Each structure stands twice: as C-alpha cells, then as structure tokens.
Amino acid sequence: MKVLVPVKRVIDFNIKPRVKADGTGVETAGVKMSMNPFDEIAVEEAVRLKEKGIATEVVAVSVGVQQAQDTLRTAMAMGADRAILVLTDVAVEPLGVAKILKALVAKESPDLVLLGKQAIDDDMNATGQMLAGLLGWAQGTFASRIEIADGRATVTREIDGGLETLTLTLPAIVTADLRLNEPRYASLPNIMKARKKPLETIAPADLGVDVTPRLTIVSVAEPPARQQGIKVESAADLVARLRNEAKVI
C-alpha cells in the first residue's frame, strides 16, 4: 500500500507572527520556518504504517517555494521514501492544493492520503476534505487513531462532543489531529540519508492545474489588544471584584 503525505512549510509554531506594517500580510522574511506540526503527525503515522508492514512506500509532497525542499527533506529524514515538490511562488489556496494533489494521486495511485488537519498559518482546515471531494473518496478527518485492515481504514475522530469511529473504504483521505501520535525527531544519520533520497520537482502547469487564488486579501491587521488587567492580592479580593466591579458572578 502506498501512502501520500502532503506537507506544508509554515512559520515555526514557536514564533509569534508579526503583521506587516503595510497590512498586506504577515512577515515571513528572515523568520524561522518549519513543517506544519499537524503534517509532522501525518508523516509520523505514515512512517509507522510502513514500519508495521502495512505501507510499502511513503511519498511526501509539498506545494510551495524552493525552500519547501527543506520541509520535504525533514519528511524523508523522518522516514518518507521520496518526495515531490510542486514548485510555485503563488500562495496556493486549499482548493488549488487539492487540485494539484488530485493530479498527483492520478500519477501515483496511493491507497491512502494522510494530511495534517490544518496548517497553522492560514488555519483553513480544508485541504483534506476538498481532496476527498474532488476524488470522490471517503474521508476521515481529525483522526486520533487509525487502523488499516482488509481494505478498510477504521478511524477514530475527535468531534465536538467526544469521539466518533468510522470505517472508510480504501482508497481514502485521513487528516491527523493532535493526539494521533507524537512525531519522532529525525536522527542525524537519517538526516544524512534523507539528502540522498529522490526529490522530484514539477510545476503546477505540468499537472494542468490552475492555481489562481479565489480570495483576495483586502487587509491583514493585528486583532484589538485586550486592556492590561490587574493583579489581585487574595481570593477574597478576586471574588469581591468579580461581584462588584465586573458584575459577572
């Protein structure tokens, strides 16, 4: 079974993003970039499937700028076998990414596409569902557990009220939630090995996909800041203020 794992290069999750002074977006120049944390979980799960003998090949793919190669090398250091970079300077929206992935699925014929449930930059939480829609495949989103057996995937999903379990006919799309696994750190020997693994670069046009954005960014602004509060000295003072000042209890 082949597993395709799309990964995105985003501002590192430890960095507080700064809004550009001209209000056109968030500053990325000179900012540390890393693999989207949810995608790391997806890579980890795919590699574990291979280690269990369920997956035979793990292919990482990224849509983005040249430096997204680094993200793909990280995926290969974690255990992906090879990688594909769909090179573009356009900030491709989930719809465009889903179309690119659909074209790659046609080329690669994976049985499972494992994605992070959302990217921590645009917080869209859409690509996996959209790819599933375009392919007409089953989807198991927000997964905290995956089991593959007899041509089906059993997926436990984190939903608003608790957990839901579904079975999906393969091929299928699964998106990873936080508690699916804890991704490994790539070891130095594996980082060295990853440098020699194959990385193919193609253009969206090679796949016949138009990635023109549908959304125009009118402006990006800082959210209104909360007014600095006060420190109270005691529990009694706190309760008194909640009652008399804030009037919330």
Added chain:
Amino acid sequence: MAVLVFLDHESGIIRQASRSAVTAARALGEVHALVTGDASVAEAAARIDGVAKVLRAAGAAAAHELAEPLAAVIADLAPAYSHIVAASGASGKNVLPRAAALLDVQPIPDVVSIVDADTFVRPIYAGSALATVRSSDAKKVLTVRASSFDPAPAEGGAAPIEQVTVPDGPALSEFVSIALSQSERPELESARVIVSGGRGMQNEENFKLLNPLADRLGAAIGASRAAVDAGFVPNDYQVGQTGKIVAPELYIAVGISGAIQHLAGMKDSKIIVAINKDPEAPIFQVADYGLVGDLFDILPQVEAALDKAG
C-alpha cells in the same frame, strides 16, 4: 437569493453554535436550514427564529452527518443559494470544505465578521492576525465562529419542512460508534462561565478539584491542550486554536500558562481570570484579574470567599 445553513445536531439537539450561524446568515439573505436526523430535529429547526424553510435530509445515508452524502446533498441544493453557511464546529468543518470542492469554490472558514456579501473577516495564525478577504467565487461557502454571533432564539419561528433526497452513491464511509463525554454541565460553547485547567493541575485526580468551583458557578469545564495531551481530561474539553473557541462572560484559567494557541480559543471572553504560580506566565497579559500563587491553596480560598459572599 437565499442562504443555505447546515445545522448540526448532537443526540437530536441542534447545537447552539448552529443558531449563531443562523444569525450570521440572516445578514446575507433569507435563511433555509438543512438538517439530518429524526423529524424532531427538523421540527426544532423550524421553530428557530429567522429560519424561513427547513430542508430535511432523512434516511440512513444522511444519518450521523457523514461528509460524503451530506456534501453531495449540499452540492445538489447549491444552485438555489448565494451562500452556504455552517458553524465552525467539527461537523461543519468536516462537511463544508468537501461540498465547496464539489462546487469548485474556495471555502472561507472561521468567519468572525461579515463586511458584505463577498467580504469576510477571519483570524489567521491562531488569531495573531485578522485577515479581511474578498471572494471572487460565484457562490460563497463559509463557516462562522459561534463566539462572534449571538445565537438566534430557539423559539419564535414556524417554518415549513421539506424533504430532500440524498443522492445515491456508494457508501464510502460507515458509522461505527460514538463516545460522547457524559456531563451534567453546560456545553463549553454556550456556557456563561468556564473554569479551565492546564498542566498546573498536575494529574487527572487533581483536575477534579475544579469541579466544586464549576458547580458553584454553574460553569462548564475546559482545558488547555497540555492538559488534554497529558490525559487529564478528554479531547472535547480542549479550548484553543484547534479545540473549541469560546467567549463566555467569565473565563477562569487555572494553572494555564497561556500559550498562543490557547489564547486563540478564549481571548474574546468578557472577563478573564488567571490563577497561576508563575507571575511571568503569558496568561496574565490577557487576564483582567490575575492571582499569583499555588492553585491548590487558592482554589479552596476562592470557594470559601464565594460561600461567604453567599
């Protein structure tokens, strides 16, 4: 043109967040509500103030709000609507992007403000920035943050109910089971008061120390990602960027340091209280009232002060 709003329900009860989606949708046009489940769900939808028509997708294929058949239903109905809306919950986020793909539309998730029929404000980077985006798609597909729109009243409407057919297709996914957290407390997303615990609670047993305070205040109980990851409480307690987004009247953060992704889920609360032993914890930057100290000492003191005040 009218607006189609998908109302999700849990155990037959329409989620309050979906009534907030009705309020958001009314700003865009006449609201038609799409529901699944028993007739009683459709009847409840018909009573919501502001709903002009209810479309009920009945039958096994539409049960459990499975994404594959529901997205197909929405795509079938879409030609009659300018906008397709749902609350930004697990169900809306599961179904709407799939429907959007079938319609060749880029969805707009987590809308917090509607500027006009094409232009919407949504948080990005865990709420570190607010993006105003304009869609060039002929049809808009959006999910809306319940904390940004008041819920439409559950009573007051008397909309007609129509059945809609679920398109035939292969059953790609099948429902196996559901495990809902059992709680007598209010839902996180609709609670007036929330008491939330973090890593500082130390373990599952200690986390229960929040119960008496929550009981006393009629509060829901939430948690930071750290507390959920550590297994103190189930996933549905999580407040934050990838958990629930809440904006209660009063949010009491106990032993929560205040990571950006947690603040993203609660910083629109009216009053925020932080109890933490680290005076430098980032949670104090958003707190209206901060109390520095050992939470295990402070919690009983707060309860005593509440009792004393009556």
